[in-house]
Amino acid sequence: MCPLFSPPLFMQRYQFVVDFVQAHGSKKVLDLGCAECSLLKQLQYHGKGVELLVGVDKDSSSMKTRMHSFAPLSSDYLQPREGPLEIELYQGNVTQPDPITRGFDLITCIELIEHMQLEDVERFSEVLFGFMAPSAVIVSTPNADYNPLLPGLVGFRHPDHKFEWSRQEFQLWAVRLSELFGYSVSITGVGALDDAHTDVGFCSQIAVFNRKPSQNDPTNQHRSRGEPTVYRLLYSVAYPSLSDNNVLQRMLVNEVLSQAEQVKAAWLSGEWAAKMAGAREPYRQGGDICVSLLDVWACPQVKHLCGTLRRFTEALVGERRVPLTPDRQAVIVPTEEEDEEELDEEEEDEEEMAAVEARCTTTTTSVATEDWEEEITHSAVGELTACHVLAHD
Structure with missing residues (x-):
């Protein structure tokens, strides 16, 4: 089995x-024609620093098959992201303007325009570059010049395609739009067989538009956070992150209590040693053990969460889940089993966490696979036959 393209x-x-x-x-990425949200999934896990992912597609059924897969997992709450991340999915026609599509750093249109009538492509282009006016745009579409190299292909690559442009047609379209709306553009692509076929270009041709700076910069208009005027919201979720003070405080409390317990256990076993200069040895106070805050501060994760010793101590003042000695120099760690009241507090904390998870808003109201886009395999006698490449259009 020999695939035509790998990956x-x-x-x-x-x-x-x-x-x-x-x-x-x-940081803000909008995928038009998101279908089953496969690209959004890739950006969720590999788009470092992305804070907002939005998908729009006119077919709500394709999004509904995948949208609940964006729900945060338990691990997302146990180890929150450093920065915020919101994901929103909308049903809507991309040829119609909606204020929620403004203010994006990047808008992607992956194998989308060839599914439109040419008059709709013209209307879509005006909405995309004139109304949405993102900082950058990535458009990919089939390269008709490449089609003769695709074994078994008759006609267009997918029955829903209304056209497929040659490299020259695509370039003329891209250059005209860049000049009309104030963008620079570069043409590239993905999918090439070998050096012997460089004259036909890439299988998928890609135009990358970057908006030129100007005094009347349309992206100075911030994205509307209100209700969509044309599109319909299907799904919205906000992930827990350390940028949320409540999440940050909860993480800090957990780390402080865990580190204090570890120091207590080491001291009781006779294996304690000062974690840093000036740290005080744990000591007994009644039936409890008092662990120096400096010992707790020695934990790298605690330092990461707070940044400075001053912020660390200020964050613990008044924190009922972390009892401190009167001089606020040590954490009081019980040596006996937690009493029923403490267990009740833990249950309250769990209920609070469940409430945080419930705030992930879900409103109940794919990229089509190209027929041609199949893996090419060699039979035992060397003949080429088609097999599915599972490529999304």
């Missing part, structure tokens, strides 16, 4: 977007 062509397109996001630090 598969659809993964090469997604990786192209991921690489762009990582290289340019795009």
